Amino acid sequence: MPIGVGVIGAGTVGGGVIDILLANTGVIRDKTGAEVALKHVAELRQELLSDFDLSGVRVSPDAADLIADPEVQVVCELIGGVKAARTLILQALEAGKHVVTANKMLLAMHGRELAEAAARNGVELRYEAAVAGTIPIIKAIREGLVANHIHAVYGILNGTCNYILSRMTYEGKEFDEVLKQAQALGFAETPPDLDVEGHDTAHKCQILASLCHSSYVPLERVYVEGITRITHLDVAYAREMGCLIKLLAVVRRVEGEIEARVHPMLVPETHLLASVRNEFNAVYIESDCADATLYYGRGAGRLPTASAVVSDIVDIAVRGGGPARAPFQYTHDIPVRDIGLLEGRYYLRLTTRDHPGVLGKVCTVLGTHGVSIASCIQKDTAPGEPVHVVLMTHESVESSVAAAVAEIDGLEFIEAPTQLIRAL
Amino acid sequence: MPIGVGVIGAGTVGGGVIDILLANTGVIRDKTGAEVALKHVAELRQELLSDFDLSGVRVSPDAADLIADPEVQVVCELIGGVKAARTLILQALEAGKHVVTANKMLLAMHGRELAEAAARNGVELRYEAAVAGTIPIIKAIREGLVANHIHAVYGILNGTCNYILSRMTYEGKEFDEVLKQAQALGFAETPPDLDVEGHDTAHKCQILASLCHSSYVPLERVYVEGITRITHLDVAYAREMGCLIKLLAVVRRVEGEIEARVHPMLVPETHLLASVRNEFNAVYIESDCADATLYYGRGAGRLPTASAVVSDIVDIAVRGGGPARAPFQYTHDIPVRDIGLLEGRYYLRLTTRDHPGVLGKVCTVLGTHGVSIASCIQKDTAPGEPVHVVLMTHESVESSVAAAVAEIDGLEFIEAPTQLIRAL
Numbered sequence: 041m042p043i044g045v046g047v048i049g050a051g052t053v054g055g056g057v058i059d060i061l062l063a064n065t066g067v068i069r070d071k072t073g074a075e076v077a078l079k080h081v082a083e084l085r086q087e088l089l090s091d092f093d094l095s096g097v098r099v100s101p102d103a104a105d106l107i108a109d110p111e112v113q114v115v116c117e118l119i120g121g122v123k124a125a126r127t128l129i130l131q132a133l134e135a136g137k138h139v140v141t142a143n144k145m146l147l148a149m150h151g152r153e154l155a156e157a158a159a160r161n162g163v164e165l166r167y168e169a170a171v172a173g174t175i176p177i178i179k180a181i182r183e184g185l186v187a188n189h190i191h192a193v194y195g196i197l198n199g200t201c202n203y204i205l206s207r208m209t210y211e212g213k214e215f216d217e218v219l220k221q222a223q224a225l226g227f228a229e230t231p232p233d234l235d236v237e238g239h240d241t242a243h244k245c246q247i248l249a250s251l252c253h254s255s256y257v258p259l260e261r262v263y264v265e266g267i268t269r270i271t272h273l274d275v276a277y278a279r280e281m282g283c284l285i286k287l288l289a290v291v292r293r294v295e296g297e298i299e300a301r302v303h304p305m306l307v308p309e310t311h312l313l314a315s316v317r318n319e320f321n322a323v324y325i326e327s328d329c330a331d332a333t334l335y336y337g338r339g340a341g342r343l344p345t346a347s348a349v350v351s352d353i354v355d356i357a358v359r360g361g362g363p364a365r366a367p368f369q370y371t372h373d374i375p376v377r378d379i380g381l382l383e384g385r386y387y388l389r390l391t392t393r394d395h396p397g398v399l400g401k402v403c404t405v406l407g408t409h410g411v412s413i414a415s416c417i418q419k420d421t422a423p424g425e426p427v428h429v430v431l432m433t434h435e436s437v438e439s440s441v442a443a444a445v446a447e448i449d450g451l452e453f454i455e456a457p458t459q460l461i462r463a464l
Numbered sequence: 465m466p467i468g469v470g471v472i473g474a475g476t477v478g479g480g481v482i483d484i485l486l487a488n489t490g491v492i493r494d495k496t497g498a499e500v501a502l503k504h505v506a507e508l509r510q511e512l513l514s515d516f517d518l519s520g521v522r523v524s525p526d527a528a529d530l531i532a533d534p535e536v537q538v539v540c541e542l543i544g545g546v547k548a549a550r551t552l553i554l555q556a557l558e559a560g561k562h563v564v565t566a567n568k569m570l571l572a573m574h575g576r577e578l579a580e581a582a583a584r585n586g587v588e589l590r591y592e593a594a595v596a597g598t599i600p601i602i603k604a605i606r607e608g609l610v611a612n613h614i615h616a617v618y619g620i621l622n623g624t625c626n627y628i629l630s631r632m633t634y635e636g637k638e639f640d641e642v643l644k645q646a647q648a649l650g651f652a653e654t655p656p657d658l659d660v661e662g663h664d665t666a667h668k669c670q671i672l673a674s675l676c677h678s679s680y681v682p683l684e685r686v687y688v689e690g691i692t693r694i695t696h697l698d699v700a701y702a703r704e705m706g707c708l709i710k711l712l713a714v715v716r717r718v719e720g721e722i723e724a725r726v727h728p729m730l731v732p733e734t735h736l737l738a739s740v741r742n743e744f745n746a747v748y749i750e751s752d753c754a755d756a757t758l759y760y761g762r763g764a765g766r767l768p769t770a771s772a773v774v775s776d777i778v779d780i781a782v783r784g785g786g787p788a789r790a791p792f793q794y795t796h797d798i799p800v801r802d803i804g805l806l807e808g809r810y811y812l813r814l815t816t817r818d819h820p821g822v823l824g825k826v827c828t829v830l831g832t833h834g835v836s837i838a839s840c841i842q843k844d845t846a847p848g849e850p851v852h853v854v855l856m857t858h859e860s861v862e863s864s865v866a867a868a869v870a871e872i873d874g875l876e877f878i879e880a881p882t883q884l885i886r887a888l
Binding site for chain 1: 488492493494495497598600604607609610611612678736739744746751752753754755756758761767768770771772774775779784785786787789793795796
């Protein structure tokens with residue numbers, strides 16, 4: 041008996057899932073013996089359906105009909121957004137249907153409620169496509185690394201940001217220019233805020249943090265900083281220091297707490313994450329038994345994302361009569377660590393008037409806050425031009441660095457707020 | 465009810481599995497809700513057991529006792545080798561026990577027989593640790609990429625070879641010297657043939673080829689070439705051409721056939737596989753929906769390998785009463801492609817006497833075989849010293865290149881057999 045699949049939303053990802061379920065059931069059967077069959081598509085916009093051969097598939101404008109369809113055992117929610125998607129998923133779970141979704145924003149905001157509804161109804165709620173698209177990172181953490189305590193996760197999880205930073209790095213362009221190009225090419229949304237302000241990455245960070253540590257991490261406790269303040273100057277200075285700038289989601293276990301944060305970081309050029317270019321995603325994980333592992337692939341796109349959605353459907357089909365697996369286990373209640381407690385190295389770019397004794401005064405301020413300097417770049421500039429002093433600190437505490445920077449920015453010869461970027 | 469685990473063999477990997485099952489059952493329970501319990505260890509060498517706290521665990525010198533133990537539902541075969549391991553696994557499968565193994569040589573030689581025994585008895589035979597150690601590559605292919613036709617797999621699957629080639633690359637040393645170092649450090653076995661002659665990689669290649677294409681690939685049909693002929697000269701010339709030399713397992717689908725081959729390759733420095741250094745493994749996969757994905761981690765070592773073994777145990781535990789999954793599906797019977805049909809670019813290093821017209825004659829021979837040259841390096845040498853002429857061909861057919869090289873090696877001014885390395 042094939043397992044019946046219903047797809048709500050025939051947009052980019054939903055359309056990809058329909059494509060795969062129409063074209064690739066043979067390869068799925070070959071690899072697993074399982075039969076999956078598309079039974080129902082719910083889509084208001086009829087024009088989106090004209091590209092598919094949906095003979096034998098029910099089509100409804102109303103998702104409630106799909107959820108009620110007795111031939112549908114697995115409901116794929118692929119409409120995105122929060123409010124309607126939440127309602128539909130809860131309805132499907134309460135109706136005893138398994139649910140597959142790619143909706144990271146919804147999971148980050150309401151994952152706890154959805155997980156409880158899935159458990160209450162003894163059904164699966166799966167979300168492989170929600171984090172890092174086609175990369176099987178949820179599976180790697182939940183299954184491949186199941187025997188491991190996960191010490192640290194470093195993820196490049198937003199293709200738009202990685203594309204923009206790559207173009208800034210390899211073409212020496214400014215953020216605004218690259219963003220416009222990316223929007224023209226369809227690599228960036230308009231408005232771009234969800235991506236470039238780091239929120240999309242924060243949603244994925246929330247999911248990974250909760251999953252890795254079996255503890256609920258509230259989204260508002262994830263520290264978020266986007267890439268809009270990164271300039272080509274920073275990219276160029278970072279390269280002089282042998283580093284690239286990447287937007288990373290970081291999840292670490294530190295002193296009994298969980299660090300969950302999203303911000304740009306200087307990554308050494310020799311690190312594998314530095315090789316992850318353009319719109320690709322990757323996740324680097326350090327754990328107690330497996331040591332370092334890395335997973336790389338496309339974080340977005342019609343078929344890559346749909347490939348992950350279908351892998352969830354097939355997992356449910358293969359499981360057969362086996363017990364449903366909880367989407368999240370909130371076994372623990374681990375505090376989320378304050379960003380001020382972070383310890384690391386910091387890149388600081390100061391903008392000053394050309395003035396004798398600047399470096400001495402800055403170093404004095406840093407020193408009084410316990411921040412010491414590992415390296416320094418200052419270049420000759422034309423008279424009257426502002427001078428950039430770029431410093432890399434030794435290992436320091438974030439709250440001390442922040443206090444020092446606040447004091448530095450109050451000095452009379454400082455012409456613009458100091459740029460601070462954390463280093464890996 | 466916890467699932468009971470028996471471990472046959474308490475050597476490196478078996479000892480690691482015992483360690484994890486004694487120390488990390490809490491994290492497994494947190495992530496999955498599943499309970500796994502070590503119930504029985506079979507090991508002849510009592511001295512290997514003194515490091516473990518095995519209170520409450522049965523210990524037998526005889527694996528038959530472990531297989532017969534009604535408290536054991538999952539048998540881990542971790543003794544390695546072929547003959548005894550095959551007998552034990554078949555006994556366990558016939559006794560209705562699930563089996564987990566890391567034994568690639570056994571799977572490559574007898575995978576078909578073992579898969580049939582598992583299917584006949586309705587039990588699982590799992591082998592995540594057999595290929596690429598801690599990297600969940602079997603899971604990625606069978607589950608993460610389940611909806612994909614897999615076009616190509618390029619794997620760095622032998623840590624010893626990758627370590628040796630890395631040291632030759634970054635320290636400019638010769639093969640023999642690095643091999644001796646690697647043996648002293650425990651990174652290479654004595655004798656090293658199974659690794660450096662490519663056979664270990666071929667075993668893994670056989671497994672991946674059969675798995676990716678749901679078709680049985682006989683081990684003797686996997687083309688194998690090791691790294692013993694690679695010299696520091698080749699490594700240096702490759703770098704001049706912007707490439708590193710890696711031992712790769714390649715599985716491709718070409719014109720209705722399966723390519724399954726193991727040999728050194730020139731990999732461009734910008735390719736992600738070029739960043740995989742020292743003893744690390746990685747697998748790069750191209751597929752129709754997911755596009756390019758890469759998986760990276762430790763291919764060997766006590767805890768990394770054991771981590772993969774335990775992930776298989778937990779998968780069986782989590783599945784609960786669900787149906788057993790076939791270890792291999794031999795749905796198809798796809799021919800394995802002859803190496804002579806391979807098309808690609810070739811690195812050729814000729815050793816000649818310094819002699820006018822050498823390059824012209826060589827190019828003429830290549831030309832008559834339809835092989836054209838993309839680039840050439842020839843350096844000034846001291847009088848009387850042999851001259852190395854290094855050529856990179858355009859896309860050519862292997863059988864033509866081989867015929868041309870045979871003819872070239874018969875020319876009177878050629879002083880040593882021409883080195884041929886395929887390029888990615």
